[in-house]
Amino acid sequence: MNQPRQTASYLSKRLAAAGLQPVSRYGQNFLIDLNLVDLIANSAEMRKDDVVLEIGTGVGSLTSRLSDAAGAVLTIEIDENLHRLAKEELGWRPNVRLLQGDALHNKNTLRPDMMEQIRDAMSRIGENARFLLVANLPYNVATPIISNLMLETPSPDVVVATIQKEVGDRIVAEPGSKDYGALSVWLQSLCKCSIVRVLSPKVFWPRPNVDSAIIRLDAQPEWRANIPDLRYFHETVRTLFFHRRKFLRSVVVSGMKGRLDKRQVDEVLGSLGYSETARTEELPVAEIQRLVEALRQAEIKAKSEKE
Numbered sequence: 001m002n003q004p005r006q007t008a009s010y011l012s013k014r015l016a017a018a019g020l021q022p023v024s025r026y027g028q029n030f031l032i033d034l035n036l037v038d039l040i041a042n043s044a045e046m047r048k049d050d051v052v053l054e055i056g057t058g059v060g061s062l063t064s065r066l067s068d069a070a071g072a073v074l075t076i077e078i079d080e081n082l083h084r085l086a087k088e089e090l091g092w093r094p095n096v097r098l099l100q101g102d103a104l105h106n107k108n109t110l111r112p113d114m115m116e117q118i119r120d121a122m123s124r125i126g127e128n129a130r131f132l133l134v135a136n137l138p139y140n141v142a143t144p145i146i147s148n149l150m151l152e153t154p155s156p157d158v159v160v161a162t163i164q165k166e167v168g169d170r171i172v173a174e175p176g177s178k179d180y181g182a183l184s185v186w187l188q189s190l191c192k193c194s195i196v197r198v199l200s201p202k203v204f205w206p207r208p209n210v211d212s213a214i215i216r217l218d219a220q221p222e223w224r225a226n227i228p229d230l231r232y233f234h235e236t237v238r239t240l241f242f243h244r245r246k247f248l249r250s251v252v253v254s255g256m257k258g259r260l261d262k263r264q265v266d267e268v269l270g271s272l273g274y275s276e277t278a279r280t281e282e283l284p285v286a287e288i289q290r291l292v293e294a295l296r297q298a299e300i301k302a303k304s305e306k307e
């Protein structure tokens with residue numbers, strides 16, 4: 001089967017022939033530079049024992065490259081019309097499964113049957129199977145998709161995704177910078193994070209209003225194993241960055257309300273040597289991990305004292 005020639009005019013004609021137009025609420029900005037579609041696929045360094053999840057099939061141009069390189073591809077598209085078009089293009093490929101629907105079950109969870117299919121595909125491939133997310137993600141849901149995927153079983157070994165550049169900057173941000181926040185700490189605690197390429201709006205049709213970036217995340221299982229309670233860590237990091245401008249002490253006191261009192265919070269912060277004027281956004285990732293674990297232990301102690 002011929003690969004679609006993904007230029008803006010090819011795509012607009014193809015959609016028009018099906019009576020369709022890009023739907024902006026679904027973040028339908030299609031990559032029209034085939035070299036960049038290749039760059040995304042190549043950056044993932046796929047193997048035949050990889051199971052790849054693609055969120056946002058579109059008309060399937062990245063999907064066909066994923067199918068060529070990986071063992072199995074599960075691709076999901078929210079738009080019924082695009083799902084139908086992609087099925088016509090890709091339906092003959094034995095290692096591609098196309099799902100129609102929302103990849104997110106709600107803002108904190110991915111669609112359970114999608115994850116079930118990933119697990120099934122991995123068990124079919126066997127013990128060397130890896131799980132990858134490779135996608136040109138819809139920008140409005142890129143952050144919950146990547147963040148929540150890290151809490152799933154399996155979580156991805158590698159993520160290569162096109163996202164809004166601003167989100168990419170937040171992912172790789174260093175402590176003390178304006179972009180450093182909960183997303184940086186969460187993902188940098190679990191993965192080596194890098195920006196592969198910044199993309200101008202020109203390489204998409206229709207053009208988005210913002211720059212984009214291809215990011216790559218490489219999971220580090222030994223880092224993950226150092227975090228005793230991932231869900232607690234995820235939630236608490238979000239709490240710590242909720243009020244960026246406040247001092248750490250007042251952020252922790254308000255975030256831990258009903259769980260730890262002021263004296264208990266001061267004990268934790270004192271034991272870690274934080275001054276009155278410390279701020280969360282200045283703390284390196286490893287220090288935030290230490291702080292969250294100390295808060296968790298203090299909560300466990302406080303609960304056991306109540307009982």
Ligand SMILES: C[S@@+](CC[C@H](N)C(=O)[O-])C[C@H]1O[C@@H](n2cnc3c(N)ncnc32)[C@H](O)[C@@H]1O
Pocket residue numbers: 026027028029030031055056057058059060061062076077078079082101102103104136137138139141
């Ligand atoms: C940026 S486009 C990428 C399309 C194609 N993969 C490409 O590279 O040109 C994002 C796609 O995700 C789809 N989409 C948006 N929200 C979605 C969601 N919650 N679940 C699944 N697909 C979604 C859109 O309809 C759109 O086709």
